[in-house]
Amino acid sequence: MMGKGGEQGECEKAAAVYSWEEIQKHNLKTDKWLVIERKVYNISEWMRRHPGGSRVIGHYAGEDATDPFRAFHPDHQFVQKFLRPLLIGELAPGEPSQDRDKNAQQVEDFRALRKTAEDMGLFKADPVFFSLHLAHIILLELLAWFTLWCFGTGWIPTILTIFMLATSQTQAGWLQHDFGHLSVFKKSTWNHLAHKFVIGHMKGASANWWNHRHFQHHAKPNIFLKDPDVNMLHVFVLGDTQPVEYGKKKLKYLPYNHQHEYFFLIGPPLLIPIYFTIQIFKTMVDRRDWVDLIWCFSYYTRYFYTYIPFYGVLGSLVFLNIIRFIESHWFVWVTQMNHITMEIDKEKYRDWLSCQLAATCNIEQSFFNDWFSGHLNFQIEHHLFPTMPRHNYQKIAPLVRSLCSKYGVNYEEKPMLKAFRDIVTSLRKSGDLWLDAYLHK
Structure with a gap:
């Protein structure tokens, strides 16, 4: 009834x-x-x-x-x-x-897997691990300043400083990602402050902006209108269905059959220095997020106070954008290797396991890949268990593989260089689909 x-x-x-x-x-x-x-x-x-x-x-x-x-x-x-207070009833008994x-047994087995991970203590973060990671980021910042202070602003010390700052900024991005997802410290207040400090004071961005955007991505990865990461503002067409739809409607905002080529000019160079920077400040002002704005200004105050004595105002602005230019390349290639090559489509109403695996792949594990990607090479495990600390991904991975094998769910893992090539290959494939549909009468 x-x-x-x-x-x-x-x-x-x-x-x-x-x-x-x-x-x-x-x-x-x-x-x-x-x-x-x-x-x-x-x-x-x-x-x-x-x-x-x-x-x-x-x-x-x-x-x-x-x-x-x-x-x-x-x-x-x-x-x-x-x-x-939101409860209005329950499902009818039948x-x-x-x-x-949806496959009820597959869903139950995944929940049993999660319970196993909880019993193994895999959702417990090690504060020492994350504290050491933060220390290595701060050390890079100090070494960058020390290099200029000791050796001046010649080409070699400047290049070394740019490299260290771009590395620290990128690694700080991976760390704020951890703080945004999980409680590293026993008191969540401390974790909240740590997130504000890393993304705000160390990167000049907004924690609330990142949370609201990124959690949507995790909820419905690679789903148009639900995952902001596949909202390409008509710059790219992705997957198999969107290019055909654009082609049939004769939409040609850009020559999409060449998107695998202009990706190198638009994607990696401009995402952080232009698009993210504008979006972050616009979001903070529109939402009147004054706390995040103060954290953000603390970053710029510290940065310009540190580097104007070496490069002047204009030189410091150029210096900052070179760092973000390099960081943006690093960030784009790492984040896109896990998703853009996978299925990108409209909502298909899958269960949690199937939804995440259709949109996500892993990159082979190694010490370098772990550090370079901030453990986002374990993207499957991260998407299935977003509050699991990164140092435990490799422990749960064999159990995830086994569950996927049992139900025939594709668990894709590849070398990093192949993953980078696949980004370009997938863009070319989607562009060709658009051109075929566009030219078809």
Whole structure:
């Protein structure tokens, strides 16, 4: 029997039952329901106050959100107090726990795998590991300054300083990524401050901007309109379906059949120095995020105070943009090698395991690959367990491979150089699909 909405007490809400057919109707802009552990919640009003942003929770409207809920919330007991007022009922007894004919046994086996990881203590972060990583970043910053102070601003010390600062900035990017996802310290307040310090004071960016953008990517990776990382603003066409759609509609904002060539001129050089910088400041001002803005200004104050004595105002601006130019190349190649070569499409309503594996691949493990990519070479494990600290990815990886093998889910791993080549290959393939559709009458 279908339950009715309206003002009810919590006991009455819990007694109401709903079918998947009814729940899936509540997937509108201002009317969103979702299911967690067979309980039905109305998040229509709450999502605007959701700490992770309205979009990341709204992307699961009309679906079973049990696995993403567990993936993003390490302290389930704490979150329950926010869920209770949103409870409106539960799935009807005859309804399956999974929507849209998802493989229930595969879902249960993945949850058993997560429980195994919890029992193994793989979600416990080692503060020493992350403290040493932060220390090595600060050491690079100090060595960069010391090189100029000792040897002056000649070509060799300048090049060495640029290399060290670009390395420290990139490694700080991987570290803030860790702090953004998990609680490294026992008190989350300290973890929150550490994240603000690394991304704000050490990189000149916004923690809230990153969280709201990046968590959407994790919730629905490579899904158009849900993952901001595949929103290319008509600059590139990605995957197999978007190029054909653009071609059939005769959309030609750029010559997409050459996107694998102009990628080198637009993607790596401009993402951080231009696009991200503008977007970060615009977001902070639009949202009146003055705390992040203060952290951001602390970075620029420290930077210019340090380097204006060596290079002057104009020289320091050029110096900064050269560093970000190099960092941007490093960042783009590492982040795109895991995703852009995989399936990029519209929503297909897969279970958590299948959704993440369709959009994600790994790069072979080695000491250099771990350091160079900030352990993002273990992208599959990171996407399945985003709150797991990076130093434990290699421990859970064999169990993930085994589960994927059991259900025939593709677990793709490749050498890093091949992954870089595949970025260009995938862009060329999508460009050719666009051209064929564009020329077809």
